[in-house]
Amino acid sequence: MNAETGLSRRALLAGGTLALASCTPPKSILVHEHILVDFAGAELASRSRYSHDEVIAAAKPKLQAIAKLGCVRFVDCTPNFLGRDPRLLAKLAESCGIEIWTNTGLYAAGAYRYLPSYARTESARELAARWIAEWRNGIEGTKPHFIKIGVNDGPLAELDRKMVEAAAITSLETGLTIASHTGRNAAPEQMEMLLKLKLPMNKFIWVHAQNEKNHQIHAEVARAGAWVEFDGISPKTLDWHQDCVEFMAKEKLLGRVLLSQDSGWWHVGEDNGGNFRGYDSIYRDFLPKLDPKWRTQLLWDNPRSAFSV
Numbered sequence: 246m247n248a249e250t251g252l253s254r255r256a257l258l259a260g261g262t263l264a265l266a267s268c269t270p271p272k273s274i275l276v277h278e279h280i281l282v283d284f285a286g287a288e289l290a291s292r293s294r295y296s297h298d299e300v301i302a303a304a305k306p307k308l309q310a311i312a313k314l315g316c317v318r319f320v321d322c323t324p325n326f327l328g329r330d331p332r333l334l335a336k337l338a339e340s341c342g343i344e345i346w347t348n349t350g351l352y353a354a355g356a357y358r359y360l361p362s363y364a365r366t367e368s369a370r371e372l373a374a375r376w377i378a379e380w381r382n383g384i385e386g387t388k389p390h391f392i393k394i395g396v397n398d399g400p401l402a403e404l405d406r407k408m409v410e411a412a413a414i415t416s417l418e419t420g421l422t423i424a425s426h427t428g429r430n431a432a433p434e435q436m437e438m439l440l441k442l443k444l445p446m447n448k449f450i451w452v453h454a455q456n457e458k459n460h461q462i463h464a465e466v467a468r469a470g471a472w473v474e475f476d477g478i479s480p481k482t483l484d485w486h487q488d489c490v491e492f493m494a495k496e497k498l499l500g501r502v503l504l505s506q507d508s509g510w511w512h513v514g515e516d517n518g519g520n521f522r523g524y525d526s527i528y529r530d531f532l533p534k535l536d537p538k539w540r541t542q543l544l545w546d547n548p549r550s551a552f553s554v
């Protein structure tokens with residue numbers, strides 16, 4: 246074999262790899278979605294209200310669809326007492342070839358009806374001890390990868406503030422990031438608390454930031470170092486979400502933005518899971534509206550950074 250032939254073979258090989266790469270979609274992470282939610286309330290939500298097989302039959306094709314579009318990690322944001330089910334997630338992850346992450350924490354939003362009674366009587370430190378134990382020992386064989394809390398509208402009540410404090414204690418101990426479902430006007434107050442508790446601001450994700458219509462607040466939160474999550478992307482919201490992302494780009498704050506759909510939701514108790522939406526709209530409808538140069542940052546670099554421990 247002469248040098249020339251060797252070179253052309255290498256060139257051919259490189260060309261082949263290039264062709265292969267161009268039809269493989271870039272890898273991506275969806276930071277806020279749900280497989281299943283049970284809105285029965287903390288006392289009534291129960292595994293006996295659904296079967297894994299029926300949920301898997303409905304969820305699997307939806308996950309396979311996004312796997313083909315490049316999704317390699319799906320962050321399931323369903324909290325404990327709202328249908329969190331790590332065994333179900335593990336079965337789906339295995340059969341679809343996507344990583345599915347679950348969480349520790351508690352959800353005080355929804356006027357506290359998803360809180361177990363112990364959450365009212367225990368201190369923030371005691372709640373944190375439970376969450377840290379879940380991180381240490383796993384939840385039914387799965388480690389939680391983040392802390393999910395929910396708080397009501399601001400100004401926050403004592404019970405909401407307790408969630409934030411417990412999350413901060415847990416984060417300081419474990420390194421896990423806090424994703425907080427945040428009611429109206431409640432982001433700055435949480436950040437003030439976290440600052441006092443000496444939590445680095447990059448450990449806080451403002452979930453549902455798209456509900457805040459004042460872009461200046463998005464910018465302020467991002468400049469303070471927290472993550473601003475625009476997560477309700479659906480065919481009906483494309484223009485508003487585009488506006489949010491483009492504003493942040495103009496302010497050079499894309500490095501603090503997370504995107505997702507808050508989609509899915511096998512509704513426990515409804516016929517066949519009710520209106521169970523898919524997860525592909527962000528790929529099919531939304532990304533084509535954005536500058537393609539942003540994709541890697543928004544769906545890969547930022548998610549990896551936000552949830553890094």
Ligand SMILES: [Zn+2]
Nearest residue numbers: 277279322507
């Ligand atoms: Zn959600």
